[in-house]
Amino acid sequence: MNKSFLFIFLFFFGISSFAQTKVGGVVIDDSEKPVAFANVVFKGTRTGTNTNENGKFYLQSEKDYDTLEISFIGYKTKDIFLKSSTSLDLRISLEEEASQLDEVFIFKGKTSKKNNPAIDILKKIWAHRRENGIKSFDQYSYKEYEKLEMDLNTVDSAVMNSRLFKGMEFIFNYTDTNSVTGKTYLPLFINEAVSNIYGDNKIGTRKEVLIGNRNSGFSQNQNLISMFKNMYEDYDIYRNYIKFYDKAFVSPVSTTGIDSYNYVLTDSTYIDNKWCYNIVYYPRRQNELTFKGDFWVNDTTWAIKKIDMETSLDANINWVKQVNIQQEYKVLNDSVFVITKDFFMADFGLSEKEGSRGVYIKRTQLFEDYQFDKERPVSFYQAQVYNPNLAAYQREDDFWVKNRMEQLSRNEQDIYVMLDSLKETKAFNRIYNLASIAQSGFVEFNGWDYGPIYSTFGYNDVEGMRLRFGGRTYFGQNDPWRIEGYGAYGFKDNKFKYGILGKVLVDPKSRLILSAGNRRDVEQLGTSLTNSTDVLGRSLASSSVINVGDNDKLSSINLSTVSLEIEPLKNFTLRVGANYRNIKPASPTFSLDYFVDKDRTMVNSEINQTEVSTILSFSPGREVSGYGVERNVVNGGDFPTIFLNYSLGIKDILGSDFNYKKVQLFYDQPILIGGLGRSNFSLEAGKTYGEIPLGLLSVVPGNQTYFALYNTFPVLNFYEFVTDTYVSAHFNHSFNGRLFARIPGVRDLNLRELVGIRAVYGEISEENRLLDASGLVLRAPDDAPYYEYSLGVGNIFKILRIDAHFRGNYFNVPDARSFAITAEFGFDF
Structure with missing residues (x-):
């Protein structure tokens, strides 16, 4: 939701109320049992309704009526005189008509699929x-x-x-x-x-x-x-x-x-x-x-x-x-x-x-x-x-x-x-503003908003307790420009972090957008295979309170970006951008070292990298609201997404360290499988050409938290697999309670059955292994695709989902986990 x-x-x-006639009540038979689906109409008209499965009904009209007619096959039709225009507690008893019972088919409970005239009509x-x-x-x-x-x-x-x-x-x-x-x-x-x-x-x-x-x-x-x-x-x-x-x-x-x-x-x-x-x-x-x-x-x-x-x-x-x-x-x-x-x-x-x-x-x-x-x-x-x-x-x-x-x-x-x-009352505006805060996560002021309030607190091994304060300019949802930013402070490392991003809609008709930003922060890299240059975004893995095992592999990143984006066709965008990154370990127990000479005697612990990229994305069926520099997606998750990225690392510009080429493909497809439930399939593939260190390689995204992280492998540790060539696939399915509905005593809980499987195959070149001096063992799932599978139960108390994840292979990897549990909170239908 x-x-x-x-x-x-x-x-x-x-x-x-302005309706002239209102009636409601219950229809029963001689034995006080409710008569389901009986016809209830104002006599002499076609204005009517049917009783529900409990025999209850409600009917209203703006016209004046004084008689109600109730009928159902196998029972005598009954007229009820209405003493007033509002009669909401009627109790109407129908008398069975024996003479009709021999002439028509009457079905009660589960009806037959054979010799049923209703099904004959259905086939036509x-x-x-x-x-x-x-x-x-x-x-x-x-x-x-x-x-x-x-x-x-x-x-x-x-x-x-x-x-x-x-x-x-x-x-x-x-x-x-x-x-x-x-x-x-x-x-x-x-x-x-x-x-x-x-x-x-x-x-x-x-x-x-x-x-x-x-x-x-x-x-x-x-x-x-x-x-x-x-x-x-x-x-x-x-x-x-x-x-x-x-x-x-x-x-x-x-x-x-x-x-x-x-x-x-x-x-x-x-x-x-x-x-x-x-x-x-x-x-x-x-x-x-x-x-x-x-x-x-x-x-x-x-x-x-x-x-x-x-x-x-x-x-x-x-x-x-x-x-x-x-x-x-x-x-x-x-x-x-x-x-x-x-x-x-x-x-x-x-x-x-x-x-x-x-x-x-x-x-x-x-x-x-x-x-x-x-x-x-x-x-x-x-x-x-x-x-x-x-x-x-x-x-x-x-x-x-x-x-x-x-x-x-x-x-x-x-x-x-x-x-x-x-709208002129203070009480109404107070309620409306509180609801708007809950919906957007921002507190509105004149011309700018504070938030998002949901990111105010965080924690990790490097920063300890972390406080974050952010805001954005906001004059209306169709603003042609916007500036967003945040500041954060860690009470353990005693360092201030920040991020700032500005964007302007240069041409509304083609949606030509110019954006630029800078971020200096502590981040858990390797939580996504697909490159990200999001200045304001931060993975939940970077601020998780509870972790499995050691979680000290965080990095300090200084990222500057500039890009130009255009939408020549609806939901098809082309983005050309450049970014400069400085990456170094944020923890003394974590290393990103790499050799800088052929004799492998000198190392560097920081990466400086200039990169330009061209990104094509297509989201057929996406619906958005607004036409400003930022638009809101109103049907999130109900459309496929295709993403193609070509990145070029350029050495020596702004002190950049490496030359390389990187191609990445991402495809995500929601699938509604009729009465069997809802699935989601995603595919990621990528290859890097050139020699690069650990900080620039494609890390298979593990998850050492107890929270569900999108497209990660919950049984993998951070940096357990590292690749420069990879293919990854994820499949998740919810049966929407179809199986639990057949189990007495369980069906009333309205639980949802969940299954999933995910796999990744990858390689890492010998040249990239030799370049690394971090002390980590760089391994890739190249003998066979690494895979996991999961079983879960959703809709617990209507807000909680719990999944149990099982490793399928590569059990001999040091510190390998064979089992993991993740939880996810959310409001879903």
Whole structure:
């Protein structure tokens, strides 16, 4: 979970209804057992819902109704007269109708996969799924209206009387009732957007053109808006899996659905002059990533007309109590169905208890003006690197009146008024600022920020206790220039360290950025195979409190860099830079010595090196917010990354010691394997041409801490393997609790199963061995690839992951460890 998600909890947990008819309650049978998936409608209308697996329901409408109709196959239909406009504690008993029991199939519990009419219909849906929707045309375009909302839910007297809301009591005049859950909520944020969508199925591309955007209260916080949008992903119910929150849910109309769901054919009727069947579905097992609900399907095209999907309370998702999806489709040309409405609601909460408080995040998408088979040139779909589209954020009210496909409710309209008033209160701004600090790690002042606060304290064997203070200029997220820096002091070595970096956006259209910086600090080198010239970054291995074995192999580094970066194509960058490094041991027990003469009689303990580099990087699918010198990635970890670096070491410039050439390749690929979970694969390869000392060689990254460090080998010690030519691969997989869900007594813990394997092969030339005078034994995994494997359990208390790592070979290396344990804390879905 990124820190922006933490913003939601810290802000919205930190801080009169206009519907005319509200009903809720429970439906039971003669034996007091709940009737799941019963139909509940306002009599004479199609406004209705289904009871959940516990027989509970909630329904509301802005119109006045006086009669509720409840029906379910095998039971007598029952009408309930509503004595008032609000009836939330109804207890409705249905009577079984014996005469119907002999005429229809009734399935309870686990339904059969054979002789089931619902599954016969499902198979016809599979056969026709590619003939429906926009995929059945070569090209398409349509207009899309999107509404994002966030609400504080379960607003009761305890919330209203909380000291936290002192000075903000007026906001409770804007409470409403959720149409899905029946909970009272307080609308706090709304973002509206209108876009034109274009696509070409022949070349597999899509383009979105934003023509209008407005929101309540957070116009300047585009990071927050982008984070909200990224919480929803495009999904297709006809695919086998529906992905959101980093999880893959089995679609109820997928070809694998019969292994995950029970299906019951319950009703049939005309909808928009089309005869449709109603099928209710629910999970076959607990704790799996599945839904419950129902759908209507047309009997000639076998296309979905309407579908409701709701996650079960026992679904293995952190912080999300329930997700509800509703989609509606209409028929075009009497044969093709296209989507007209998509509603997505997530109920977030720190507790899974039904009455606990939380946050609703809702997205409503409406679609119209479909056009097909209008071919456009490939150049039309090429993404622009610089596209701030400022006019879209400055639309007047008449634009929204014309382009909204659905009018805002009275409460939604009032959100704009409420937020304008709320921003003037000190209490609100205090909560908002605290949440912003937690999300960004910086404390905001006028024109500059202090932080990141998470790096204030550190410890290592050389510096002892370490204090760090840092800051950055900040006038807004789209600043064309920025200066960042820090200072640190070690109480054991009594030395001051610092780092400073400046960057300026020279040309916004090509994203031409000039940057320069300098850092003098103590660092644990060799924690990454890929070269890093990050002036402000510092590995956790450099400041770990608890280590395995001796951890004295730290270096003092004085690094100066200058670079020029350009982005000629979206997500493709070219960077040309130069750097100068002075490296020397930071501990008297650690040596980087190398021979400086052919007779190997004279040594030097410092390295001075000038290097120029050319770096190509490509991140297809990456989404960013903002257009200043720094942009925030809003879908971190959900896209592949390719990195190619060519470095040239130049001797004698600024007293540089060595000539060499270095080529490095890095590739990282996240993989979502349907219902089997999520994997991540990475590959690194590199080769150095020329004679260089230990301080410039490629060290296979070990990890002597108890904390997980990205792409390291946890059972290796620092400097255990050293190479000048290497290939390394890492594979990690999470089953997302799929296996634990089948174990009684364990499934309720919502744990996640984790496995991993990593390997590296490398060589070191004899010339580089002879150059070394450090006293270390320079060895490379050249007999066979060194490998490790790991087993782990994640989601412990929803925040902790523990992995056990095992060495696979090279047990004869002195001081070799055969086993290691690492822990990792984090907020994940």
